[in-house]
Amino acid sequence: MKPAWSIILFTTIGGAAQGMAVVAAVTTLSGAAPQGLVAQMLWTSLAMLVAALVASFFHLGHPLRAWRAILMWRTSWMSREVIVLPAYIVLIGAWALLAGTAQVDGNVARVLAVLAIGGAALLWVCTAMIYACIRFIQEWAHPLTIVNYFALGLASGAVSSGALAMLAGETAFAASLAGWALAATALAWITRGLSLRRNAGLKLRSTPQSATGIQAARVVQTSMGFTGGSFNTREFFHGASLQAFRMAKVGFQVLVFAVPLASLAWAVATGSAGAWLLALASQAAGLLVERWFFFAQARHPQNIYYQVVS
Amino acid sequence: MSQVQEAPETLAKQLALVIDLNVCVGCHACVTSCKEWNTSGAAGPLSDLNAYGERPTGTFFNRVQTFEADTFPNTQTIHFPKSCLHCEDPPCVPVCPTGASYKRKEDGIVLVDYDKCIGCKYCSWACPYGAREFDEERKVMTKCTLCVDRIYDELLPPQDRKPACVKACPTGARLFGDVKDPDSEVSQAIRERGGYQLMPEWETQPANHYLPRKVTKA
Numbered sequence: 001m002k003p004a005w006s007i008i009l010f011t012t013i014g015g016a017a018q019g020m021a022v023v024a025a026v027t028t029l030s031g032a033a034p035q036g037l038v039a040q041m042l043w044t045s046l047a048m049l050v051a052a053l054v055a056s057f058f059h060l061g062h063p064l065r066a067w068r069a070i071l072m073w074r075t076s077w078m079s080r081e082v083i084v085l086p087a088y089i090v091l092i093g094a095w096a097l098l099a100g101t102a103q104v105d106g107n108v109a110r111v112l113a114v115l116a117i118g119g120a121a122l123l124w125v126c127t128a129m130i131y132a133c134i135r136f137i138q139e140w141a142h143p144l145t146i147v148n149y150f151a152l153g154l155a156s157g158a159v160s161s162g163a164l165a166m167l168a169g170e171t172a173f174a175a176s177l178a179g180w181a182l183a184a185t186a187l188a189w190i191t192r193g194l195s196l197r198r199n200a201g202l203k204l205r206s207t208p209q210s211a212t213g214i215q216a217a218r219v220v221q222t223s224m225g226f227t228g229g230s231f232n233t234r235e236f237f238h239g240a241s242l243q244a245f246r247m248a249k250v251g252f253q254v255l256v257f258a259v260p261l262a263s264l265a266w267a268v269a270t271g272s273a274g275a276w277l278l279a280l281a282s283q284a285a286g287l288l289v290e291r292w293f294f295f296a297q298a299r300h301p302q303n304i305y306y307q308v309v310s
Numbered sequence: 311m312s313q314v315q316e317a318p319e320t321l322a323k324q325l326a327l328v329i330d331l332n333v334c335v336g337c338h339a340c341v342t343s344c345k346e347w348n349t350s351g352a353a354g355p356l357s358d359l360n361a362y363g364e365r366p367t368g369t370f371f372n373r374v375q376t377f378e379a380d381t382f383p384n385t386q387t388i389h390f391p392k393s394c395l396h397c398e399d400p401p402c403v404p405v406c407p408t409g410a411s412y413k414r415k416e417d418g419i420v421l422v423d424y425d426k427c428i429g430c431k432y433c434s435w436a437c438p439y440g441a442r443e444f445d446e447e448r449k450v451m452t453k454c455t456l457c458v459d460r461i462y463d464e465l466l467p468p469q470d471r472k473p474a475c476v477k478a479c480p481t482g483a484r485l486f487g488d489v490k491d492p493d494s495e496v497s498q499a500i501r502e503r504g505g506y507q508l509m510p511e512w513e514t515q516p517a518n519h520y521l522p523r524k525v526t527k528a
Contacts, residue, residue, distance in 0.1 A: 001435070061429015061449030068408035068426055075404035078432055082407055133405070136438040136512045205511045206438065208377070212390055213506045213520050214331075216379035222387070223376040225341070228365035230373075231443040235434060301509065302440025305375060305392060 001137075002235050003295035006058035011127060012156070012287040014052035014085070015149060018120035019157015020045040020164075021092055023177070025113035035099075037170050041161055042096035049089045056085075077133055081126035088119045124149045131298075138202050139298045144195040151188035152256070152290070156283055158184045159260060163280040166273040174276060178268045181279070182261060189257035192290070196249070199297055206301035221308040232306050238296035248293045255286025324398060324418035325456055326489045326517035327473070328496045328505055329391050332524050334483040336374055336389030343478030344372040344393075344454075351459050353424060357447035369445045371454040372475055388523055391484070393475070394441040394454035395508060395516030396420050402433040402442065411451070417488075418517060419458055424450045438512050456486075489517055 024041040027033035033041075057063045069082040095112040098104055128149040131140040158181035165174035208219040224233075238245070260279035267275035348371055349356040358368035372393040379386045396413075400420050403411050410426035411433050413419070422433075422442075427450040434442040434451060442453045457473035460466065470477065476484040487496035496519070499505060505519035 059430060061431075061444070062427065065408070065426070065428045068410075069428060069430070070407075072404075072407050072409050076407045076432075078405065078430065079407035130432070134436050135401075136509075137435070206509055210509050210511055211439075212377055212388070213508060213522065214377060214379045214388055215522070216386075218381055219377055219379050221375060222378050225338070225373040225375045226367075226370075228360070228367045230367055230370070231434070231446075232440045235431065235444070236440065300435070300440075301438040301512075305440055 001295045001298045001300060002238055003292040004059055006055050007295070008288055008291040009055040010052045010059075011149075012284075012291050013048050013055065014127070015124070015153035016156035016160050016284075016287075017045045017048035017052060017092075018088075018123055019153040019155070020048070020161050021116045021157070022120050022154060023157050023161040023180075025116040027173075028109055028113040032173070032176060034170050034173055037165055037168055037173060039096060039099040040168055041164060042092055042099055044160075044164055046089065046092045046096050049085070049092060053085060053089065077126055077129040081123065081130060084119070084123045084126050088123055091115055091119055120153070121150070124153055131294075136206065136301050137298050138204060139199045142195070142198065144191060144198065147191045148188070148195055151184070151191045152287065155181070155184040155188040155256075155260075156287060159264070159276075159279050159283050162264075162267075163276040166276045171271060171273075175268070175271060178264055182264045182268070185257055185260050185264065185283070189253070189261075192257075193253075204299060204301070206304060208304055211301070211304040221305070223310045224306050224308060227309055230306075232302060236300045236303055236306070240296065245293075245296060248289050248296070252286045252289040252293055255282045256290050257286075259283075259286075320398070320490075321415060321418045322490060323416065323488050324396070324490045324517045325461070325487070326396055326418075326496060326519065327393070327456070327476070328485040328487075328489075328499050328519045328521060330483040330485070330499075330503075330521040331388055331390065332483075332521060333481040334374075334389040334391060334479075335481055336376055336387075337480065338374050339478040339480060340391055340475035340484060341370060341372050341374055343474045345370055347457060347460065347474035348455070353455075353459075354448055356452065357445050359446055369443050369452055371443070371452065386523060386525070391475075392439070392441070393518075394420060395439060395514075395518040396454075396456065398515035398517055399513065400437075401512070401514055402437045405436040406433050418490075419456050420453070421455055421458065422451050422453060424448065424452075427451050438509055438514065439516075461486075489519070 020041055024038050028038055060066055069079055072079040073083055128146040132145040135141050162174045162177040162181050259282040263275045263279040356369040360366050375390045377388045377390055379388055400413055403413055408426050408428055410423045429449045431444055442451050445452045461471050472486050476486045485496050485499055487494040489496050500519045503521040505521050507516045
């Protein structure tokens with residue numbers, strides 16, 4: 001598939017925003033979070049969610065008709081996502097407003113925290129199922145796709161929350177997050193690694209024989225029927241060189257997992273703010289590559305029909 | 311992870327094309343006739359970009375491709391027309407967030423309501439055949455309509471109420487009719503000639519069928 005920048009930004013920024021809201025919620029429930037910092041985390045999460053929503057509009061041919069996308073929630077995961085995302089933005093916005101006021105009722109905050117965790121989970125399921133429900137894109141059609149949207153969102157949420165806490169001067173709170181950020185990042189490496197391993201060994205079910213019904217040991221295309229390209233040649237091929245593709249696979253693992261794990265360990269040892277910021281910058285950049293690779297690695301069966309110009 | 315699909319409700323009528331690979335000569339008359347009819351209709355033009363440039367590209371509902379089968383000296387060249395197969399269980403329809411993509415109950419044609427399409431392209435991802443093409447000027451998803459604006463037009467003489475591609479084919483390689491009617495020309499051809507569906511592994515139950523090549527021994 002051709003990775004679209006709008007969707008890469010939407011899913012990575014949105015995932016981290018959900019993760020940050022979950023950190024705010026969990027630390028509110030446990031009572032570990034400093035009062036002022038919860039509001040800052042929620043406002044940051046809200047800004048990221050809005051940015052993600054704006055990015056998603058750039059994927060549409062007719063953005064002004066986007067409201068129609070709420071209609072088919074009975075069958076379409078995209079429709080469900082289009083309902084859940086704005087609802088989640090309203091929820092986090094409301095909580096951010098409340099958390100900024102001096103007297104927040106503890107019970108109200110706890111209810112909002114539970115809703116924020118449930119909403120984040122729902123939104124991750126909706127986003128992931130958009131890809132996982134397409135049964136013939138075999139790289140995506142697996143529960144690991146859902147697991148990884150959760151794992152990467154939680155890891156990037158924990159790392160960005162810790163970095164935010166350091167910037168806000170809440171060093172003790174950041175130190176208490178470091179272990180969680182380390183664990184979430186390590187867990188995400190394991191689950192993302194499992195999907196990489198699965199995809200490396202995938203046997204594609206569609207073949208030139210099944211696509212054309214021609215019963216012969218050798219079936220090759222000699223012409224796709226046109227010379228100048230079409231939607232089919234632009235939308236479903238990533239267009240990068242094999243070398244770039246392989247570099248992306250190694251590169252995102254270094255940037256999303258290896259560098260943040262090392263710098264978080266450094267943060268645990270020294271309490272350095274720079275270590276948190278390095279983890280954040282590396283993981284943020286790496287997630288863009290990871291999401292690019294997620295799309296590029298998906299081999300659509302229609303590509304069988306578009307192998308040779310002439 | 312595949313969604314558990316409920317058994318599709320079977321429609322009483324399912325219009326479809328049956329394509330005879332034994333007689334298709336790869337002339338692309340169906341491609342140009344399709345383009346001519348569908349770019350001239352009330353639904354708006356099928357745009358062409360860079361039409362006179364080095365790499366012309368545009369929206370087509372129908373393509374003719376060529377495949378080579380087997381090895382020398384038994385090599386065969388097979389011309390292979392491809393358009394929307396109007397699946398009985400179309401995976402492109404349930405994923406559409408707006409309901410712009412739909413399958414008609416009365417005749418099984420899969421259509422896009424261009425006024426409701428937001429151009430998110432998700433339906434094209436959910437079609438294993440690559441049958442849908444996004445129109446880069448109109449910014450909506452487009453696809454074969456089985457010439458729905460021809461086949462019911464009572465102003466046309468009865469023999470012309472067929473898809474433009476069927477009318478254009480010089481070798482009669484394209485048959486059109488109701489695959490649910492066992493006595494129709496298409497049903498008989500599927501039965502007698504071993505008509506088959508593309509990518510049966512995804513259980514989309516395409517309505518369009520293909521008739522295989524018959525190798526004539528010298």
